[in-house]
Amino acid sequence: MLGSALKLGINSNVLDQNETSFLFPKGTWCDIFNATKKCTNNAGDTSISLLLPSKAYDFHLHIREGYIVPMQDAETLNVNTTADLQKEPVDFHILGKLNDT
């Protein structure tokens, strides 16, 4: 986890493995860098495993339900320094709490 709001899935110790199994605990998880992808919903109490791509550029950063995360898309903004970022607007990614529990 990165803080309480983001879950990172990344293959960190093997080369040439182009698919890796990642855990998703209870709740709904949405890919924050690929908003058009379908969210993962795990209604059970324990984590489920999902096989996801793990090429050299692949990572899976998911926002947890009930959290707000500030982001600035540096790729689109074409910024190169943090000083550049200060001049740019901030996007807020919000995922409401979807279960009552």
Add this chain to the structure above:
Amino acid sequence: MEVKATHEWFKSQEKRTMIIERSAFSGLGEFGSRWLGDNFSRAPYMGYSVTGIMAHNVIGIPLAGSDICGFIENTTPELCARWHTVGAFYPFSRNHNAIGNNPQEPYMFTEDVYEGTTTFFDVMRRSMRVKYSMVRYYYTQLHSIHRQGGSLYKPLFFEFPDDDSAYLD
């Protein structure tokens, strides 16, 4: 003590510090940060970096990271590119190399093709932009931890302690 003294001197000059230290003791996190020392340019060491940074988050040094692409021995284009992707999420992200090894700056890999028209340099540049996309989140998290305690880079079971599977690898 050196980190604390350095931090306090700069503070007395009304300057902010960004100190990275090679050795540490609990409590250092109030004044400075850590890189994880001399690692090897091998895939398992890229894996050890994850648990190393998590351990530092447990002992109150949230701003930590290991040498991206590895320090000892020569790296390879694929290891270096994957390490940039992994390292984009380190609280402290830095590519660092030992004297005498093949250079491993991202611009050394502009001619090395990973697949299709994508070079290893493209993978590294993308990873750096991912890091920059998250600066606001990281800065906010680290500030909050500095004021109230806590951890940023942590295992799943810290957030889901009742989920037995969260304790697995």
